[in-house]
Amino acid sequence: MSTESGTRRRISPEREAQLYGAVLDLLREVGYDALTMDAVAARTHASKATLYRQWGGKPRLVVMALTSQRRTRPDEVNTGTLRGDIRALVLAEDEETMAERSALMRSLSPAVHHNPELLQAFRDLLINPSLAELDVLLERAVLRGEVAAGRPALRFVPHLLVGALVTEELVGDRLPTHAFLLAYADAVILPALGVPVPDGNG
Template sequence: MAEVATPRRSRITPEREAELYEAVLDLLREVGYDALTMDAVAARTRSSKATLYRQWGGKAELVVRAIRHGKPGKLAEIDTGSLRGDLHAMVAQEDDCTMERNSALMRGVAMAIHHNPDLRQAFREQLVEPEIQEFRRLLQRAVDRGEVRADCPALDFVLHMMVGGFATRALLDDQPPTRAFLTSYLDAVVLPALGVRVP
């Protein structure tokens, strides 16, 4: 059973918090979720384990908060006036190098999610569900503007298509996802499925 304490926020500066999150992400990339320990985080960040548990409660919470902190921009901040513009702006939030690093990171975390209930719950509550809500608002704007029919059957599968394109790039093509690949995928697959004409 994983050690978990009730998190209690203390006075850590935003700069120090960002430094801790970067160290956690670096360790995740180096050793993966299962081999990452709070001892290793404490040593890497010159923190005490007690401080880490007091601040975050446990490894799952700390890891998910680090991933959330490392995410570029928020979907809520994107509103270009068109669905195609919004989706392209979403892809443009990360450069190819960052996308490659994050893709590798998420592959490792995805494996751990399957057999770690604490991580799965924290991941769903703090990352997946908020992102789904924001993405649905983005799609609803497109429906409200008349770009997509409200009864379009593909609306329920847009996120599946998006995640699929991102996740299977390495599996099928042995290459990391890139901006060029994802924008082409949006124009060739996602937008036509929604009935959106691509110029």
């Protein structure tokens, strides 16, 4: 592997962003199943050999393209309080971007469930890293004494966040807005973790 990596051509961050943008465009246009490495190669004027060498295949390329869209990592948010961190996370992405990303993720859902390699790529590159980042944010709240170390709701915070994002459209017939997510955090996430919410927001 060391000799191979010695001869591997590096891809610049700009070129990588351009490739990921093209992958996301194709994903929106044709969906996961119909997206081919040939089409990515043609649209980005890259060789298929480069794409395979760099990403190993379609599942990892697509998931890395999705991962590249994330603006803010939970572990990098550090306002000094859990409520502040959650609010900062919610507000880090504008509502339109949030809606577009939700639609894209949702369009991938059937493929994820029928394609073990894609599911594995999701777990390895997106889900597990995000869970670990969220754990850092929550662990800081535990260390500050805001949340009791053994609080049972700690392990369900991912379910609470995902539930808020996926359910509002179906239950509430509208996309989740910033106002909705902030109200949900104050009404559900913080009380479940035993964190007091300022009067008038609980």
